[in-house]
Amino acid sequence: xxxxxxxxxxxxxxxxxxxxxxxxxxxxxxxxxxxxxxxxxxxxxxxxxxxxxxxxxxxxxxxxxxxxxxxxxxxxxxxxxxxxxxxxxxxxxxxxxxxxxxxxxxxxxxxxxxxxxxxxxxxxxxxxxxxxxxxxxxxxxxxxxxxxxxxxxxxxxxxxxxxxxxxxxxxxxxxxxxxxxxxxxxxxxxxxxxxxxxxxxxxxxxxxxxxxxxxxxxxxxxxx
Amino acid sequence: xxxxxxxxxxxxxxxxxxxxxxxxxxxxxxxxxxxxxxxxxxxxxxxxxxxxxxxxxxxxxxxxxxxxxxxxxxxxxxxxxxxxxxxxxxxxxxxxxxxxxxxxxxxxxxxxxxxxxxxxxxxxxxxxxxxxxxxxxxxxxxxxxxxxxxxxxxxxxxxxxxxxxxxxxxxxxxxxxxxxxxxxxxxxxxxxxxxxxxxxxxxxxxxxxxxxxxxxxxxxxxxxxxxxxxxxxxxxxxxxxxxxxxxxxxxxxxxxxxxxxxxxxxxxxxxxxxxxxxxxxxxxxxxxxxxxxxxxxxxxxxxxxxxxxxxxxxxxxxxxxxxxxxxxxxxxxxxxxxxxxxxxx
Numbered sequence: 001x002x003x004x005x006x007x008x009x010x011x012x013x014x015x016x017x018x019x020x021x022x023x024x025x026x027x028x029x030x031x032x033x034x035x036x037x038x039x040x041x042x043x044x045x046x047x048x049x050x051x052x053x054x055x056x057x058x059x060x061x062x063x064x065x066x067x068x069x070x071x072x073x074x075x076x077x078x079x080x081x082x083x084x085x086x087x088x089x090x091x092x093x094x095x096x097x098x099x100x101x102x103x104x105x106x107x108x109x110x111x112x113x114x115x116x117x118x119x120x121x122x123x124x125x126x127x128x129x130x131x132x133x134x135x136x137x138x139x140x141x142x143x144x145x146x147x148x149x150x151x152x153x154x155x156x157x158x159x160x161x162x163x164x165x166x167x168x169x170x171x172x173x174x175x176x177x178x179x180x181x182x183x184x185x186x187x188x189x190x191x192x193x194x195x196x197x198x199x200x201x202x203x204x205x206x207x208x209x210x211x212x213x214x215x216x217x218x219x220x221x222x223x224x
Numbered sequence: 225x226x227x228x229x230x231x232x233x234x235x236x237x238x239x240x241x242x243x244x245x246x247x248x249x250x251x252x253x254x255x256x257x258x259x260x261x262x263x264x265x266x267x268x269x270x271x272x273x274x275x276x277x278x279x280x281x282x283x284x285x286x287x288x289x290x291x292x293x294x295x296x297x298x299x300x301x302x303x304x305x306x307x308x309x310x311x312x313x314x315x316x317x318x319x320x321x322x323x324x325x326x327x328x329x330x331x332x333x334x335x336x337x338x339x340x341x342x343x344x345x346x347x348x349x350x351x352x353x354x355x356x357x358x359x360x361x362x363x364x365x366x367x368x369x370x371x372x373x374x375x376x377x378x379x380x381x382x383x384x385x386x387x388x389x390x391x392x393x394x395x396x397x398x399x400x401x402x403x404x405x406x407x408x409x410x411x412x413x414x415x416x417x418x419x420x421x422x423x424x425x426x427x428x429x430x431x432x433x434x435x436x437x438x439x440x441x442x443x444x445x446x447x448x449x450x451x452x453x454x455x456x457x458x459x460x461x462x463x464x465x466x467x468x469x470x471x472x473x474x475x476x477x478x479x480x481x482x483x484x485x486x487x488x489x490x491x492x493x494x495x496x497x498x499x500x501x502x503x504x505x506x507x508x509x510x511x512x513x514x515x516x517x518x519x520x521x522x523x524x525x526x527x528x529x530x531x532x533x534x535x536x537x538x539x540x541x542x543x544x545x546x547x548x549x550x551x552x553x554x555x556x557x558x559x560x561x562x563x564x565x566x567x568x569x
Contacts, residue, residue, distance in 0.1 A: 182335070184369040193343070 016138025034191030043151025051140030058136030158185030252305030258441035265434035269380035270320035278315030285311030313359035316431025377427035421486035442495035462519030493535035510549035
């Protein structure tokens with residue numbers, strides 16, 4: 001990553017969602033994406049927690065980048081990350097206690113997410129506040145998007161229902177199939193199936209889009 | 225003149241020089257043929273439902289394979305019969321009672337076929353590249369996803385056209401729940417129990433019940449040299465040994481190995497599933513270890529695990545080790561130089 005990002009903020013955000021999607025492209029942080037995604041609600045809350053931590057960490061590191069000594073930067077990154085994770089955990093315990101009971105353990109694990117430390121090290125520590133925020137927003141939304149699709153797919157196929165959060169502590173369960181859904185999909189093994197199938201779909205859509213763009217560029221070149 | 229010219233003609237070609245009549249499709253169709261006795265006995269005991277379930281599996285396996293190959297623009301290999309064989313094995317591993325419309329469970333074989341052919345075989349690169357036995361993954365997927373439907377066992381009915389049947393427990397289910405004395409009581413006496421197990425007149429998956437029919441098919445494959453004795457013998461031998469030593473609760477060396485050998489999917493697994501070329505080791509010594517591992521894991525699950533039957537999971541677990549076993553037992557190439565690390569030892 002260059003010392004000063006030259007791409008626009010919009011591209012910076014899209015980068016995290018599509019080109020460097022934490023789960024579908026980099027295959028990082030697969031542990032929570034399999035552990036908590038057996039209901040749509042849990043997936044959305046977990047993704048939201050990661051989005052919050054990623055943005056706050058990126059902003060904090062970016063603001064501190066000129067006062068952090070390079071030799072001790074990693075411990076300081078870790079302190080900042082764990083600070084924001086603690087804040088998230090406390091907020092969640094206070095505002096959404098029933099979700100916290102299910103995903104709380106994995107929210108604490110956000111400290112160890114490779115993707116968060118990597119963005120702090122590779123991007124936020126070298127860029128100004130706004131690009132860093134956009135980067136954090138992009139990576140976080142990419143993660144939220146991945147967790148939402150995975151949990152949507154898993155709950156729908158595995159339970160035949162969708163638990164949609166209607167507020168911090170309330171939700172509504174839509175039931176589509178009452179009998180015998182594919183139970184495996186909400187078990188841990190099903191998480192791997194779901195991530196694999198959705199990753200294939202994500203890459204397939206991207207490859208098609210890239211092929212289309214290439215064909216368009218070629219056609220534009222030919223008309224010149 | 226022409227003949228002498230031909231005699232003196234030298235043909236230069238790259239190795240391998242030994243050519244064989246065997247082709248993939250020939251092997252696949254021969255194995256399918258070897259499964260025929262067991263399949264027919266399944267149809268005899270479980271009626272039309274067994275036929276429908278197996279046909280559904282075969283049809284959907286072949287169709288899914290053709291569709292997948294078409295979608296990814298690969299050459300169609302439907303003729304090689306591997307999709308047919310996967311479907312046949314899968315069907316023979318399912319209970320006939322799945323052919324039921326209230327509650328509706330007839331979709332289970334179709335989804336299991338999809339998992340077997342597309343996810344387990346084709347997504348890993350097609351025949352020859354799959355890590356796990358496709359038919360067994362299909363069955364495992366179905367068993368974990370629909371545990372109720374997959375464990376409703378029909379009592380064997382002698383009349384072919386009967387569509388409604390009584391449900392009952394499998395011999396291993398009775399053994400797990402109620403113990404040996406109850407199992408013998410259900411079948412009358414021990415001789416009658418053996419007789420039922422050998423002929424296949426007992427509850428179970430469509431193709432696993434008749435030990436005699438499976439042995440006929442297995443011996444046919446051994447005679448044709450399509451399989452070697454290593455995996456089946458070490459599989460069954462280890463299982464029998466463990467059943468004899470630990471089979472009886474509270475007393476060592478008092479178990480009944482025959483009941484364990486002829487019940488569940490032991491024969492079908494040892495002769496037809498564990499010997500799959502792709503997912504088992506190809507070196508003889510490695511095959512012995514592979515078979516022993518399958519046998520030991522099967523008995524571990526049967527005697528100590530939560531499931532009454534463990535053949536499927538045992539083979540799937542050992543499938544993971546097949547490449548490592550092959551590597552571990554690879555013989556040194558003649559004349560190869562030792563590496564520095566080996567000399568140091």
